[in-house]
Amino acid sequence: MPEISADDRGSVSGLFQLLRDGAPRTRAELAKQTGLARSTIATRVDMLMRMGLIVPVGDGVSTGGRPPSQFALNPAARLVVAADLGASHATVALSDLTGAVLVERAEPVAIAQGPDVVLSWLAESARALLAEIGRAESDVAAVGIGLPGPVEFSTGRPFNPPIMPGWDRFDVPGWMREHFDVPVLVDNDVNISALGERAVAWHDVDHLMFVKVATGIGSGIISDGHLQRGSRGSAGDIGHVRVARGGDAPCTCGNTGCLEALASGTAIARSLREAGLDAQSGSDVVDLVKRGDLTAIQAVRQAGRDIGEVLSASVSLLNPSVIAIGGSMARVGEHLIAGVREVVYTRSMPLATERLAVVQSTAGAEAAVIGAGILAIEHALSPRVVSTSLAPTA
Amino acid sequence: MPEISADDRGSVSGLFQLLRDGAPRTRAELAKQTGLARSTIATRVDMLMRMGLIVPVGDGVSTGGRPPSQFALNPAARLVVAADLGASHATVALSDLTGAVLVERAEPVAIAQGPDVVLSWLAESARALLAEIGRAESDVAAVGIGLPGPVEFSTGRPFNPPIMPGWDRFDVPGWMREHFDVPVLVDNDVNISALGERAVAWHDVDHLMFVKVATGIGSGIISDGHLQRGSRGSAGDIGHVRVARGGDAPCTCGNTGCLEALASGTAIARSLREAGLDAQSGSDVVDLVKRGDLTAIQAVRQAGRDIGEVLSASVSLLNPSVIAIGGSMARVGEHLIAGVREVVYTRSMPLATERLAVVQSTAGAEAAVIGAGILAIEHALSPRVVSTSLAPTA
Numbered sequence: 001m002p003e004i005s006a007d008d009r010g011s012v013s014g015l016f017q018l019l020r021d022g023a024p025r026t027r028a029e030l031a032k033q034t035g036l037a038r039s040t041i042a043t044r045v046d047m048l049m050r051m052g053l054i055v056p057v058g059d060g061v062s063t064g065g066r067p068p069s070q071f072a073l074n075p076a077a078r079l080v081v082a083a084d085l086g087a088s089h090a091t092v093a094l095s096d097l098t099g100a101v102l103v104e105r106a107e108p109v110a111i112a113q114g115p116d117v118v119l120s121w122l123a124e125s126a127r128a129l130l131a132e133i134g135r136a137e138s139d140v141a142a143v144g145i146g147l148p149g150p151v152e153f154s155t156g157r158p159f160n161p162p163i164m165p166g167w168d169r170f171d172v173p174g175w176m177r178e179h180f181d182v183p184v185l186v187d188n189d190v191n192i193s194a195l196g197e198r199a200v201a202w203h204d205v206d207h208l209m210f211v212k213v214a215t216g217i218g219s220g221i222i223s224d225g226h227l228q229r230g231s232r233g234s235a236g237d238i239g240h241v242r243v244a245r246g247g248d249a250p251c252t253c254g255n256t257g258c259l260e261a262l263a264s265g266t267a268i269a270r271s272l273r274e275a276g277l278d279a280q281s282g283s284d285v286v287d288l289v290k291r292g293d294l295t296a297i298q299a300v301r302q303a304g305r306d307i308g309e310v311l312s313a314s315v316s317l318l319n320p321s322v323i324a325i326g327g328s329m330a331r332v333g334e335h336l337i338a339g340v341r342e343v344v345y346t347r348s349m350p351l352a353t354e355r356l357a358v359v360q361s362t363a364g365a366e367a368a369v370i371g372a373g374i375l376a377i378e379h380a381l382s383p384r385v386v387s388t389s390l391a392p393t394a
Numbered sequence: 395m396p397e398i399s400a401d402d403r404g405s406v407s408g409l410f411q412l413l414r415d416g417a418p419r420t421r422a423e424l425a426k427q428t429g430l431a432r433s434t435i436a437t438r439v440d441m442l443m444r445m446g447l448i449v450p451v452g453d454g455v456s457t458g459g460r461p462p463s464q465f466a467l468n469p470a471a472r473l474v475v476a477a478d479l480g481a482s483h484a485t486v487a488l489s490d491l492t493g494a495v496l497v498e499r500a501e502p503v504a505i506a507q508g509p510d511v512v513l514s515w516l517a518e519s520a521r522a523l524l525a526e527i528g529r530a531e532s533d534v535a536a537v538g539i540g541l542p543g544p545v546e547f548s549t550g551r552p553f554n555p556p557i558m559p560g561w562d563r564f565d566v567p568g569w570m571r572e573h574f575d576v577p578v579l580v581d582n583d584v585n586i587s588a589l590g591e592r593a594v595a596w597h598d599v600d601h602l603m604f605v606k607v608a609t610g611i612g613s614g615i616i617s618d619g620h621l622q623r624g625s626r627g628s629a630g631d632i633g634h635v636r637v638a639r640g641g642d643a644p645c646t647c648g649n650t651g652c653l654e655a656l657a658s659g660t661a662i663a664r665s666l667r668e669a670g671l672d673a674q675s676g677s678d679v680v681d682l683v684k685r686g687d688l689t690a691i692q693a694v695r696q697a698g699r700d701i702g703e704v705l706s707a708s709v710s711l712l713n714p715s716v717i718a719i720g721g722s723m724a725r726v727g728e729h730l731i732a733g734v735r736e737v738v739y740t741r742s743m744p745l746a747t748e749r750l751a752v753v754q755s756t757a758g759a760e761a762a763v764i765g766a767g768i769l770a771i772e773h774a775l776s777p778r779v780v781s782t783s784l785a786p787t788a
Contacts, residue, residue: 150745159745207625221711223624228617230713231601234745235617241707242741244638253743313635313707317615319624347636349647351544351553351628 015044020377022098024057024070045071052077053097073097078141081126081180082373084189085118087111087148087163087215092125094133095373097141099199103129104369111148114166115175123179142182144376145172146189146368148216153233156186162252163216185379189368190236191227193361194220196371197324201362207320210367211238212327213307213336214282216252217260220371223318239264241310245302259310263303265329271299282329289332300332304339311340311358312347319352326361333360409438414771416492418451418464439465446471447491467491472535475520475574476767478583479512481505481542481557481609486519488527489767491535493593497523498763505542508560509569517573536576538770539566540583540762542610547627550580556646557610579773583762584630585621587755588614590765591718595756601714604761605632606721607701607730608676610646611654614765617712633658635704639696653704657697659723665693676723683726694726698733705734705752706741713746720755727754 018033019025025033031041048054048071055074075096082101084091090109093101105125109118122145130137149161156173158164173184194210202208206225212218217239221228228235239253239260246257249267253260261267265282272279272288275295279285288296311323323344325337341358348356361367412427413419419427425435442448442465449468469490476495478485484503487495499519503512516539524531543555550567552558567578588604596602600619606612611633615622622629633647633654640651643661647654655661659676666673666682669689673679682690705717717738719731735752742750755761 150743152745160743219711223617223622223629224620226618228712230617230746231715232713232745232749234743235711235713237710237713237743237746238707240741240743241710242638242703244636255741309636310707313632313704314711316631316635317613317629317708317711318622319626319629319631321625347634347649349544349554349628349631349634351546351626352624352631355626 015041015048019048019054019071019073020097022073022075024072026070030071075100079130079135079139080141080373080376081122081143082369082376083122083126083143083145084192084368084372085109085111085122085145085147086189086368090118090121091369092122092129093369093373094126094129094135095370095377097377099370099374099377101366101370101373103133105129111164111167115170115172119172119175123176126180137180140180140182142376142379143176143180143184144192144372144374144379145176145184145186146192146372147172147186148189150234150237151186151188153187153229156184159232159234183376183379185375187229187233187375188218188220188236190218191220191229192371192375193326193363193367194222194236194371195227195374196367196369197326197361197363198222199363199370199374200367202322202324205322207318208322208324209236209311209314209318209320210361211307211311211323211325213264213303213325213329214327215264215266217264217307217327219314221318221320223320238310238314241313243306243309245306259306263306268296268299268303268329272296275299286329286331289335297335300329300335301339303329304336304341305343306339307336308340308343309347312344315344315348315352315356321355321357323356323358324361325359326364326367328365330360330364409435409442413442413448413465413467414491416467416469418466420464424465469494473524473529473533474535474767474770475516475537476763476770477516477520477537477539478586478762478766479503479505479516479539479541480583480762484512484515485763486516486523487763487767488520488523488529489764489771491771493764493768493771495760495764495767497527499523505558505561509564509566513566513569517570520574531574534574534576536770536773537570537574537578538586538766538768538773539570539578539580540586540766541566541580542583544628544631545580545582547581547623550578553626553628577770577773579769581623581627581769582612582614582630584612585614585623586765586769587720587757587761588616588630588765589621589768590761590763591720591755591757592616593757593764593768594761596716596718599716601712602716602718603630603705603708603712603714604755605701605705605717605719607658607697607719607723608721609658609660611658611701611721613708615712615714617714632704632708635707637700637703639700653700657700662690662693662697662723666690669693680723680725683729691729694723694729695733697723698730698735699737700733701730702734702737703741706738709738709742709746709750715749715751717750717752718755719753720758720761722759724754724758 031038054071057072075098082093091106093104149164150159157169158167172186176184190212197210208222210220219236219238221236240258242257248256249261251258251261268285269279425432448465451466469492476487485500487498543558544553551563552561566580570578584606591604602616604614613630613632615630634652636651642650643655645652645655662679663673
């Protein structure tokens with residue numbers, strides 16, 4: 001195959017990113033969309049075809065003379081391993097290069113068992129899934145992992161994660177690369193859920209906030225089409241913002257009065273127990289609401305208002321056009337979102353709310369694992385990788 | 395001059411943006427940094443030279459044979475008009491293509507006089523400054539304007555601005571283009587201050603928040619190196635976030651308990667009057683603090699804590715590495731910032747504050763006008779414009 005010079009890498013990757021939407025294009029269309037010379041396009045199309053990443057898909061509309069050939073992404077050329085590791089459940093999937101999940105396994109796995117146990121489960125499950133669909137380990141282009149706590153994205157290491165004993169500063173990519181020698185991207189589960197939610201339901205929306213309400217509360221922020229991680233990777237961490245009703249309610253972070261200490265599934269369950277109801281978990285709260293228990297409905301509505309208080313500040317700061325509420329507590333339906341809307345539409349400025357939609361997550365429980373796949377694909381196909389890892393070894 | 399095809403525009407502009415740092419480069423270095431072919435670079439360097447935007451600057455280090463020629467930005471090739479229109483004062487400047495202010499005029503101009511009066515002042519002042527330094531109107535490449543209220547950036551129209559009667563949805567770019575037929579960029583003064591602060595003091599920082607504390611309170615957010623405006627241009631609007639101490643304090647926005655109603659210069663002056671002191675404005679508050687008045691110092695410190703409450707939420711959401719506090723109230727010095735730090739470092743999570751600097755603005759009162767120039771330059775030199783407006787008419 002032709003050598004790829006250092007200077008050309010960016011553009012080869014750029015060409016591939018363009019084709020990622022799956023739409024077939026002719027060489028002339030690619031030249032027009034990239035501004036590259038036709039001769040350059042011809043060389044690069046040839047290269048991507050030899051790598052198996054794009055394939056010819058019949059003929060384009062002829063403009064007279066020889067009909068121009070069209071090319072499109074070959075989604076099956078490579079796979080990514082996508083994992084959503086939650087507090088008590090874990091999901092691992094194989095996705096194709098469009099981000100579509102091909103096969104998936106979900107099991108009760110407690111993150112508190114520590115990195116060796118949990119990551120071993122991930123690696124073994126991924127191998128089992130590869131065998132299940134008859135693909136080789138060498139087909140894996142990258143691994144994307146979501147974790148239920150703060151992650152320093154640049155290193156892939158969890159940082160003081162409150163519910164993940166044994167994981168603090170653990171080199172997750174280093175461990176995983178001993179099993180799959182490919183790029184390993186690690187981020188917190190809410191960031192990747194934002195990527196997943198956008199891919200599933202809001203493809204054309206450039207300013208989206210995904211809010212996860214479950215055992216904890218967090219958010220993933222997409223601004224100008226890009227996931228925002230901030231300087232250390234902790235952007236979107238709304239669970240530990242103080243709320244008016246917070247008082248001295250103790251939080252797992254060591255502070256008091258945090259949103260999470262008031263409005264998470266765990267916190268709502270605690271408040272219902274104090275009211276004499278039998279609610280051990282967020283899941284019990286959902287069941288009570290679904291049975292029409294008025295106390296539970298009121299508690300969920302109030303949690304929505306607390307969340308709305310922080311989201312109102314978020315709307316002022318970020319001015320998103322969509323806020324999607326997901327996580328296990330979103331299963332209570334409109335009661336939670338009604339509380340959020342009540343406060344957001346009361347407190348935020350007209351320009352910020354005029355076209356703001358506050359909605360239930362469409363991707364639901366699948367948001368994180370789909371997003372982990374998207375994360376892996378986007379980074380696996382970055383310039384350096386297209387010209388090295390993704391090149392066929394033959 | 396050579397024709398610029400539609401496909402080449404982006405790259406010509408890209409080449410120019412690369413040279414904007416002022417560092418001289420050879421054709422070979424440009425080829426290496428852009429990934430473009432040497433022949434392409436040669437054509438484009440030639441084009442930018444004919445447009446006067448870059449000039450030869452002596453010879454690069456020879457690697458044997460003919461010494462390679464170097465090129466650099468010609469900052470004086472064109473000018474931009476930069477304006478900071480405040481509530482009661484206005485500044486207009488002419489800046490070169492690096493953003494350096496060449497000449498400037500500042501006068502008491504009340505924004506409440508409405509767009510015709512204020513923009514006429516701007517246009518006449520810009521013409522007078524051009525005459526003063528002997529440059530022609532045709533040298534103006536773009537106009538950048540900062541306004542003290544919400545602006546829909548895509549249209550350049552103010553949107554429900556609370557202190558700007560007569561400006562709501564006024565077509566500022568349309569009005570201004572009848573005087574200067576060039577791109578006119580309009581944004582709120584705090585967004586452009588963030589651009590100015592970064593250009594002056596934090597060139598290498600990609601996550602910066604500029605907070606203006608004056609008659610009102612607002613912020614400009616730079617994430618991943620880009621100014622964040624949100625879906626409608628209202629991102630950073632922290633002045634109307636509700637704070638714990640807010641109660642039913644009435645705000646100009648129509649809501650109650652907003653940060654601005656508690657911690658702006660106007661609000662602090664009101665609280666000092668209620669305590670029996672003679673403080674009519676934020677400026678009086680600054681004077682009292684500088685004279686060592688304990689009540690004023692305590693009020694400013696408390697305002698810092700209120701601002702810190704909202705900035706603590708901002709740190710959780712955005713994870714910046716620098717928060718720069720500017721605006722007229724920042725002249726009180728450390729008392730305000732001490733209050734901010736007190737709350738931010740108490741409330742925010744370790745990963746977010748480990749490398750966070752909360753500092754006084756370096757650019758100070760000049761932040762906005764410098765930023766208006768940067769805004770104009772960045773957009774004036776966008777692809778479309780490089781190939782049209784910036785082409786010499788000869």
